[in-house]
Amino acid sequence: MSFLGRIAEKTSRLSCLRLMSVYPTHYVEPIVQKDKQQDQKNDLSKLYHVPIKAAVNKSSDTIFHDDTKHKMINYITKKGNSALARTLLSKTLELIKRTQTEHMNLAKGEKTTINTNPETLLKQAVENCRPLLQVTAIKRGGVTYQVPVPITTKRSYFLAMKWLLEAAREKERKVSLPEKLAWEILDAAHGQGRVIKRKDDLHRQCESNRAYAHYRWS
Numbered sequence: 001m002s003f004l005g006r007i008a009e010k011t012s013r014l015s016c017l018r019l020m021s022v023y024p025t026h027y028v029e030p031i032v033q034k035d036k037q038q039d040q041k042n043d044l045s046k047l048y049h050v051p052i053k054a055a056v057n058k059s060s061d062t063i064f065h066d067d068t069k070h071k072m073i074n075y076i077t078k079k080g081n082s083a084l085a086r087t088l089l090s091k092t093l094e095l096i097k098r099t100q101t102e103h104m105n106l107a108k109g110e111k112t113t114i115n116t117n118p119e120t121l122l123k124q125a126v127e128n129c130r131p132l133l134q135v136t137a138i139k140r141g142g143v144t145y146q147v148p149v150p151i152t153t154k155r156s157y158f159l160a161m162k163w164l165l166e167a168a169r170e171k172e173r174k175v176s177l178p179e180k181l182a183w184e185i186l187d188a189a190h191g192q193g194r195v196i197k198r199k200d201d202l203h204r205q206c207e208s209n210r211a212y213a214h215y216r217w218s
Contacts, residue, residue, distance in 0.1 A: 023053050030055040091178035093118035125188035129160035129195045133206040138215050147215045148206035163195045
């Protein structure tokens with residue numbers, strides 16, 4: 001077998017390893033929330049037998065658990081110190097709550113329009129920062145083109161949280177991380193700030209390179 005053939009065989013093996021999973025494809029995702037489990041049971045009762053994947057050990061049904069907060073803690077964590085990351089995020093949410101409460105008390109008009117829930121503002125900021133497209137380098141005829149391709153939902157949430165943390169860490173080092181992260185989350189929740197500009201620039205680049213979109217399938 002030639003050298004290129006061996007490389008192709010190794011690449012195919014690696015791609016197969018990435019697609020491998022503990023569960024077969026006909027297994028359905030688990031639902032941890034008890035109020036939604038009955039709906040799943042009613043939907044699956046029409047079928048003879050549908051196996052369900054086991055829930056991960058970090059999943060919880062408590063009202064204090066939130067997937068967005070849990071992912072943000074994982075992205076903040078460095079060197080396995082998740083307790084410090086949880087403390088930093090708690091301080092960030094506390095600063096957001098204080099800032100919004102001050103704005104509500106100083107507002108002269110309608111005060112009910114000001115959102116003081118930090119968890120809702122965090123989710124809104126992540127949703128506003130989610131990109132829909134990204135550019136990838138594809139080589140055709142000796143020329144490398146920047147081709148716009150859609151992003152999966154999981155990666156879009158990852159990029160949104162990653163950009164928020166990067167924007168907070170790029171600010172001046174004299175200010176603590178919770179304070180900088182609170183500023184970025186509030187700006188993104190209101191549709192402004194550096195992260196929103198970064199997402200708009202990426203979409204603008206994809207729009208300018210839309211003529212190369214057909215290289216994605218060729």
